[in-house]
Amino acid sequence: MSIPSATQDSYPYQDEPTWSRLEKAVARTAFDAALKRELHEVMQEAKRMANQINEPADLWDLEHFLNQRRKEIDRKYDYRYSRLTQVLGRLLYEGRVSEEELSGLREDKLKLIRSFAEFLAKDAA
Amino acid sequence: MSIPSATQDSYPYQDEPTWSRLEKAVARTAFDAALKRELHEVMQEAKRMANQINEPADLWDLEHFLNQRRKEIDRKYDYRYSRLTQVLGRLLYEGRVSEEELSGLREDKLKLIRSFAEFLAKDAA
Numbered sequence: 001m002s003i004p005s006a007t008q009d010s011y012p013y014q015d016e017p018t019w020s021r022l023e024k025a026v027a028r029t030a031f032d033a034a035l036k037r038e039l040h041e042v043m044q045e046a047k048r049m050a051n052q053i054n055e056p057a058d059l060w061d062l063e064h065f066l067n068q069r070r071k072e073i074d075r076k077y078d079y080r081y082s083r084l085t086q087v088l089g090r091l092l093y094e095g096r097v098s099e100e101e102l103s104g105l106r107e108d109k110l111k112l113i114r115s116f117a118e119f120l121a122k123d124a125a
Numbered sequence: 126m127s128i129p130s131a132t133q134d135s136y137p138y139q140d141e142p143t144w145s146r147l148e149k150a151v152a153r154t155a156f157d158a159a160l161k162r163e164l165h166e167v168m169q170e171a172k173r174m175a176n177q178i179n180e181p182a183d184l185w186d187l188e189h190f191l192n193q194r195r196k197e198i199d200r201k202y203d204y205r206y207s208r209l210t211q212v213l214g215r216l217l218y219e220g221r222v223s224e225e226e227l228s229g230l231r232e233d234k235l236k237l238i239r240s241f242a243e244f245l246a247k248d249a250a
Contacts, residue, residue, distance in 0.1 A: 042181075042184060043184060046175055046184055047175050049175075050172050051172065051175070053168050056164045056167075058168075059164070059167060059168060059195075060191070060195060062175075062191060063192055066188035066191070070184075070185060
């Protein structure tokens with residue numbers, strides 16, 4: 001019977017990039033702006049759907065739409081630094097943040113963000 | 126160790142009223158009309174709420190409203206003959222069906238329906 005020895009080598013976050021104060025500010029601004037725009041889209045779509053309600057099924061379609069969008073937005077906008085390159089990569093891929101909004105991030109972050117956006121583009125193709 | 130003997134005495138539905146063909150038609154018409162009116166109210170309220178959406182919280186309030194109303198309506202409009210005097214009693218109590226709409230039901234049903242409506246009124250007081 002072997003007992004595994006405790007080890008520091010496998011600390012899972014050792015390769016994670018660190019975020020400077022400036023980078024955090026840039027990321028937060030881009031993240032918040034994208035979230036605000038996406039919520040605005042949902043508000044517009046909900047109003048449009050509500051205006052076209054003619055029968056009960058339309059009500060439950062609206063409920064389902066709101067439920068799905070809320071869950072999707074909750075999942076997508078995860079502001080943890082351990083997740084942030086993927087989150088910003090997805091927003092870049094979806095056209096919800098621009099390269100300009102990300103200027104100020106160091107090249108190591110930008111490479112990871114672009115790389116994840118490219119991965120999603122290929123994955124969707 | 127005693128084994129209970131099988132008995133027909135406790136058959137739970139023995140006191141349930143039976144519904145004639147005419148009574149079923151009257152009940153169905155009243156039930157469907159109340160459901161249609163209640164769904165119409167929800168549609169109007171959903172449109173009103175959607176028009177007043179100004180911020181994300183309003184979206185999730187609308188989702189919650191639709192979710193609650195759907196569940197409540199599903200529970201309330203239970204068209205089983207074993208439940209129908211209580212269902213119609215509740216609709217009478219809520220002013221969603223009128224005594225006129227129930228005319229054609231036999232007095233045994235009307236008594237049960239009115240009695241349940243009165244119980245709900247006392248219970249809410």
